[in-house]
Amino acid sequence: MAYSKKVVDKFENTLKNPEKFNVGRFDPKDGDVGTGMVGAPACGDVMKLQIKCKKEGNQHIIEDVKFKTYGCGSAIASSAELVEMLIGKTLDEAKEIKNKDLVEVLELPPIKIHCSVLAEDSIKQAIEDYESKQ
Amino acid sequence: MSKSKPIYLDYASTTPVDERVAEKMLEYMTFNNNFGNAASRSHSFGWQADEAVELARSHVANLVNCDPREIVWTSGATEADNLAIKGIANFYKTKGKHIITSKIEHKAVLDPCRQLERHGFDVTYLEPNEGGVITPEAVKDAIREDTILVSIMHINNELGTINDIASIGELTRDNGIFFHVDAAQSTGKVNIDLSTLKIDLMSFSAHKTYGPKGVGALFVRRKPRVRIEAQIHGGGHERGMRSGTLATHQIVGMGEAFRLAKEEMTNDTEKVLEFHEHFLEEVKKIDEIYINGDIQNKVPNILNVSFNFIEGESLIMGLKDIAVSSGSACTSASLEPSYVLRALGRKDELAHSSIRFSFGRFTTKEDVKNTLKLLSNVVDRLRELSPLWEMHLDGVDLDTVEWQAH
Numbered sequence: 001m002a003y004s005k006k007v008v009d010k011f012e013n014t015l016k017n018p019e020k021f022n023v024g025r026f027d028p029k030d031g032d033v034g035t036g037m038v039g040a041p042a043c044g045d046v047m048k049l050q051i052k053c054k055k056e057g058n059q060h061i062i063e064d065v066k067f068k069t070y071g072c073g074s075a076i077a078s079s080a081e082l083v084e085m086l087i088g089k090t091l092d093e094a095k096e097i098k099n100k101d102l103v104e105v106l107e108l109p110p111i112k113i114h115c116s117v118l119a120e121d122s123i124k125q126a127i128e129d130y131e132s133k134q
Numbered sequence: 135m136s137k138s139k140p141i142y143l144d145y146a147s148t149t150p151v152d153e154r155v156a157e158k159m160l161e162y163m164t165f166n167n168n169f170g171n172a173a174s175r176s177h178s179f180g181w182q183a184d185e186a187v188e189l190a191r192s193h194v195a196n197l198v199n200c201d202p203r204e205i206v207w208t209s210g211a212t213e214a215d216n217l218a219i220k221g222i223a224n225f226y227k228t229k230g231k232h233i234i235t236s237k238i239e240h241k242a243v244l245d246p247c248r249q250l251e252r253h254g255f256d257v258t259y260l261e262p263n264e265g266g267v268i269t270p271e272a273v274k275d276a277i278r279e280d281t282i283l284v285s286i287m288h289i290n291n292e293l294g295t296i297n298d299i300a301s302i303g304e305l306t307r308d309n310g311i312f313f314h315v316d317a318a319q320s321t322g323k324v325n326i327d328l329s330t331l332k333i334d335l336m337s338f339s340a341h342k343t344y345g346p347k348g349v350g351a352l353f354v355r356r357k358p359r360v361r362i363e364a365q366i367h368g369g370g371h372e373r374g375m376r377s378g379t380l381a382t383h384q385i386v387g388m389g390e391a392f393r394l395a396k397e398e399m400t401n402d403t404e405k406v407l408e409f410h411e412h413f414l415e416e417v418k419k420i421d422e423i424y425i426n427g428d429i430q431n432k433v434p435n436i437l438n439v440s441f442n443f444i445e446g447e448s449l450i451m452g453l454k455d456i457a458v459s460s461g462s463a464c465t466s467a468s469l470e471p472s473y474v475l476r477a478l479g480r481k482d483e484l485a486h487s488s489i490r491f492s493f494g495r496f497t498t499k500e501d502v503k504n505t506l507k508l509l510s511n512v513v514d515r516l517r518e519l520s521p522l523w524e525m526h527l528d529g530v531d532l533d534t535v536e537w538q539a540h
Contacts (some may be wrong), residue, residue, distance in 0.1 A: 011451055015515050018369075023519055026267030038432075041483035041522055044445050045472070048521035068521040070443065075518060091200040 020093035034130025045071030145494030190389020214337035221362025230280030265428025293427030294436025303332030322395030347393030349384035410434035452512035461488035
């Protein structure tokens with residue numbers, strides 16, 4: 001498996017220190033939490049991403065993020081990377097994050113691009129869920 | 135530990151060459167040793183090479199109890215499978231065009247069958263039972279008037295399950311059908327007695343039995359006589375069945391490896407059996423694991439386990455100090471999870487989460503102990519990361535969830 005060092009490091013660090021890398025969950029029923037879950041076990045990957053937001057003026061800012069991912073090493077690394085990109089961003093800024101940003105940062109090979117697509121879909125869904133509660 | 139060599143538990147994929155084998159091979163390469171062409175009849179260089187090749191042939195024949203004249207050297211089990219299947223099909227095509235094989239065969243059998251389908255042959259791919267075994271009954275039910283060949287593997291490479299080749303042989307012989315067996319995983323692991331088995335062709339590989347890569351053999355029965363159409367032409371070596379200058383050093387290596395296999399089989403098996411039992415006992419302590427393949431009917435050197443709610447490739451990445459194989463799609467070029475596990479009727483997610491551990495001659499107790507320790511740790515950590523595990527603990531039935539496949 002020709003993984004970039006970045007993927008391997010991200011994966012291993014997340015595995016070693018899950019709390020530091022935002023593994024976990026919020027109560028999905030909370031009003032300030034948005035949950036997105038994409039993928040399917042039969043396909044080999046499922047990502048669950050949760051954002052916790054606070055309101056500042058007209059803006060909703062992502063205060064904290066938690067995730068859990070079932071999938072290959074690069075799926076897990078993609079989720080962990082995405083989570084770090086999200087913290088502190090406004091929802092509008094978060095919507096701008098695209099899968100190719102992850103591809104670049106993690107140097108994902110073509111065969112693993114779907115992992116980054118999954119990550120992008122999970123944030124979209126989490127934002128939708130949050131916005132539907134406001 | 136990360137700096138040292140990883141623990142090798144992938145013997146079913148390939149084995150290291152035994153030092154004793156490597157030493158023998160070195161005697162057949164350089165000017166100061168024996169480098170002759172076994173086909174040279176006019177000088178001693180050739181005679182010596184020929185002698186070495188024939189001695190190796192008798193070692194191979196001796197392990198499986200056949201006549202050395204029934205052994206044809208090939209470049210490996212893949213070529214042997216190709217030669218057997220295409221060789222029979224093309225030689226006997228006027229007799230019939232139906233071939234029976236199974237869904238759990240190695241690609242070296244499946245791909246030649248697919249190729250023959252493109253040339254007008256009709257192939258039946260038998261389903262294994264739940265335990266990963268092709269039953270003689272399944273073969274019997276598939277036999278037709280125009281069946282010319284049955285090709286069923288002896289030991290499945292992913293599961294270690296053993297097929298009843300003795301009973302299948304009785305069936306095929308009674309029906310006048312040729313029977314080919316891929317025995318790449320068998321040599322040195324289980325006894326094979328071709329003097330009693332009603333098998334017409336059998337494929338062997340050197341590198342699964344502590345010999346070198348790049349060499350194998352095909353057993354082609356003389357009585358009753360089996361004829362095959364050669365697939366490689368040019369010089370008429372190997373009684374016209376496989377041309378090409380014999381790779382003396384490779385062949386000597388295979389011969390020595392198979393001679394040692396006969397000597398070491400009892401030792402190897404006893405040792406591996408102990409590892410298998412210990413491993414099984416410990417791995418069963420992990421929640422939600424599934425052993426793939428009938429545990430009562432398999433070789434102890436291969437153990438295939440699915441770790442539910444974890445994806446196999448991430449498990450392999452987590453176990454970076456252990457060399458194992460996975461049925462996960464992500465580790466295969468095709469992005470499909472193991473077709474063998476799917477054929478057993480395992481759900482896709484369990485196929486994705488499978489790991490094959492295979493033990494061998496150089497595995498130590500320490501290797502097994504360290505692997506088990508690391509394994510339970512990594513499984514726990516990956517499950518902590520898994521949304522599926524979380525749902526499972528919350529009592530959610532994953533089969534009722536509407537997934538957003540992509």
